[in-house]
Amino acid sequence: xxxxxxxxxxxxxxxxxxxxxxxxxxxxxxxxxxxxxxxxxxxxxxxxxxxxxxxxxxxxxxxxxxxxxxxxxxxxxxxxxxxxxxxxxxxxxxxxxxxxxxxxxxxxxxxxxxxxxxxxxxxxxxxxxxxxxxxxxxxxxxxxxxxxxxxxxxxxxxxxxxxxxxxxxxxxxxxxxxxxxxxxxxxxxxxxxxxxxxxxxxxxxxxxxxxxxxxxxxxxxxxxxxxxxxxxxx
Numbered sequence: 001x002x003x004x005x006x007x008x009x010x011x012x013x014x015x016x017x018x019x020x021x022x023x024x025x026x027x028x029x030x031x032x033x034x035x036x037x038x039x040x041x042x043x044x045x046x047x048x049x050x051x052x053x054x055x056x057x058x059x060x061x062x063x064x065x066x067x068x069x070x071x072x073x074x075x076x077x078x079x080x081x082x083x084x085x086x087x088x089x090x091x092x093x094x095x096x097x098x099x100x101x102x103x104x105x106x107x108x109x110x111x112x113x114x115x116x117x118x119x120x121x122x123x124x125x126x127x128x129x130x131x132x133x134x135x136x137x138x139x140x141x142x143x144x145x146x147x148x149x150x151x152x153x154x155x156x157x158x159x160x161x162x163x164x165x166x167x168x169x170x171x172x173x174x175x176x177x178x179x180x181x182x183x184x185x186x187x188x189x190x191x192x193x194x195x196x197x198x199x200x201x202x203x204x205x206x207x208x209x210x211x212x213x214x215x216x217x218x219x220x221x222x223x224x225x226x227x228x229x230x231x232x233x234x
Contacts, residue, residue: 019146026151027073028060030109030158031080035063037108038083042101047089055083071202072158082168099177102170109159110224116151117228119144127231129153152225153233160220161213166198 008016036058039050050056055063068079083101090097119125125145163171205212218234225233 018143019150022143022146022150023073023154025147026154027069029151030112030154031063031069031072032058032060033108033112033155034105034158034162035080035083037104038085038101041104042083042085045090045097045100047086047097049084049086049089053084067199072154079162079169095177097177099174102173102177105170106159106162109155109162113152113155113159113224114228116148116155119148120152120229120231127229129233152229156221156224156228156233157217160217160224164217166201168195169198 005016005019008019035055039055039057042050043056057063063080065079065081068081072079085098085101087094087098120127125141125148127149128142128145129149162169163174165171165175202213204210214234222232222234225231
């Protein structure tokens with residue numbers, strides 16, 4: 001995300017600083033909601049591991065992962081610190097329980113985006129992103145519109161990106177809960193290789209400028225944004 005707005009640093013440093021501050025707020029909201037939802041669903045399903053680890057919390061500092069946060073802040077793709085979950089607490093439904101816990105994160109981000117999209121949907125605020133000539137009634141209105149808009153965008157990106165079926169993303173856990181048990185056990189053995197493969201993919205995609213992830217995720221993010229606020233964001 002920051003890389004996308006670097007030209008603004010040269011043209012309008014104050015606007016860049018404001019946008020970065022708003023981005024930090026939106027990032028903390030998105031990550032906290034995401035990880036808290038994992039912990040909440042795990043606890044509701046009978047596993048108290050996340051609760052005992054202090055992850056059933058709305059304190060953002062408990063959920064930040066250095067690498068995942070840096071990637072999300074710089075490129076718009078990333079993750080929070082994994083929530084500890086004990087699959088054995090779900091009994092014979094271990095894979096299905098893990099799928100529900102994993103799916104709670106992206107779903108919560110979509111719901112959070114929907115909440116912050118309400119002022120735009122109700123015409124209480126104008127959508128400010130991509131509209132440099134937009135005239136706002138007051139600076140406070142402009143700040144509120146920017147916070148809500150960036151929070152919508154970050155939540156949608158985080159939700160869609162995390163549904164990719166790569167370890168350690170949530171999509172991998174959801175996929176394991178949907179396939180037959182014998183397949184899930186075999187696929188689970190690939191988990192150790194997941195983070196390295198994912199980071200390699202992100203780096204290669206960024207360095208070579210292929211924009212493969214953008215082309216893959218963009219239509220989904222835009223589709224959700226059009227439903228929530230009636231505008232494309234990617």
